[in-house]
Amino acid sequence: MTRAPVNKIIPLSLVDGPGNRTSIFLQGCNISCAYCHNPETQAVCNHCGICVSGCPSGALTIVGSRVKWDPEICKLCDQCIKVCPTFASPRVRNMSPEEVFQEIQKNIPFIRGITVSGGECTLYPNFLKELFAIANENGLTCLIDSNGTTDFSRFPELMQLCNGVMLDVKAWDEQIYKKLTVGATNSIVKKNLQYLADCNKLEELRIVCLPGEVDAEAVISGIAQTIGEKACSVRLKLIKFRHYGVKGRLQNTPSPDDAYMQKLLQLAVGFGFEKAVIV
Template identity: 50%
Template sequence: MKALVNKIIPFSSVDGPGNRTAIFLQGCNFNCLYCHNPETINQCVNCGQCVKVCPVGALSMQDGKVCYDYTKCVFCDACFKQCPNSSSPRVRSMTPEEVMAEVRKNMPFIRGITVSGGECTRWRDFLVELLTIAKAEGLSTLLDSNGSYDFSTDPELLAVTDGVMLDIKAWTSEDHKAVTGVDNTQVRANLEFLARAGKLEELRTVVVPGLFDAETAVREASAVAAPWQDKHPMRYKIICYRPMGVRESEKQRLQQPTAEYLQQLADLARSQGIHDVVIT
């Protein structure tokens, strides 16, 4: 059993509580306009554009496919910055045990692992095996998800998942389609289910003025989650949109929020009963 792994960050303090190893899987069923990691959306189509710009020869074309030599890579990012397909040639096909071999290099300096993406639930069977191994070795396990997967139908996955960090891209279906290209009925259902089940670790909303109604998103999501905080403490993270990593076509038209507006949203979440609200 393998999954396509975009990258592994050995030590992260922003992907859940404590120091964690963050694993980013390739492929996403959303196409967020403000995506900060657009190279994780699609799989490589072997067009070869990246091979031309690699300064160290870590990429080559063999039998019509882009081949990646991890030992030569200097992680300059020139390859995926030139990719016309929102992908990356630096993806590795790995088994859960191979990923855990990388994670073990960071023990005992980490509290747990967080699996992100792309959208990590697109690799459901891989997730179950990876999280099972991690929990057996004493690590906590979190998923960073866009909420498109129906968690209520999968007790096996939830049994090895300590919590889900759920992205609230927008609240109304119209707004959500404008931001991501798809409806969010399942996302809203997951919000209530995970809160009730004590599996909601964190809500996350990236704030982009003018793109969607952030006030409605924060107010409504907070109102759903707040009554269940005693079952499992959760955090609402209000995230400032920043242009780093965003596709050039979108970077030119998206705006950053002011500190005052972010504070208003944080206060709004607290007014709905959320105890732990942070601005990042």
């Protein structure tokens, strides 16, 4: 059976797509952005056990050679994440699509659909496919929130079941992208942008804006040139960088000012992004 590491399930989310949705966060990411605001979802726990003895509520134990987490007594104090050499949360459940859906089902009829996020959820394409099939049968729409480094065209069945992708376009210039993500390239992201626009699966585009780190102006014009007239119908979120949750070299970096964000918004509107917003 297909399983995926689930970091958390949020029953009510106002910020992960249209309408009210249940969001599922999978653990593990293939890139490590300097501005990531939930770096504890990047690495997958390697069961080294360093976190176990320091857990104040005794929710972590070693069973066999694996770290076991007891959600019933966990106080969510984050001590385990603080001491982990890779900031990997041990508070992860390995779940089957059926098990995840059992939790989602409790939220019907209050939700319109689900959004699977991460980490990077496309690292688990078969899990997504099976989960979406069940969700579809139950009348829920399914969105993917992705960094776009997985080539979506390789998964036509998944794309059939998925209502849309919320795509992070982090940087346009290859070198800037590499620096931000610590070594990744963005050629697949650009390919996906075209592919998703062509098959009408582009639900939302996101740019985290931080001058000096992100070439937001180039991203806006690059997207516009790639997707053409679709720019007027797709929602573009210009996300103001905030340091909350960020670990590493950007953890004390201030947010860009409102004037800069407004300038980007004007630029986006000028390129035809009628649904551009600052968040």
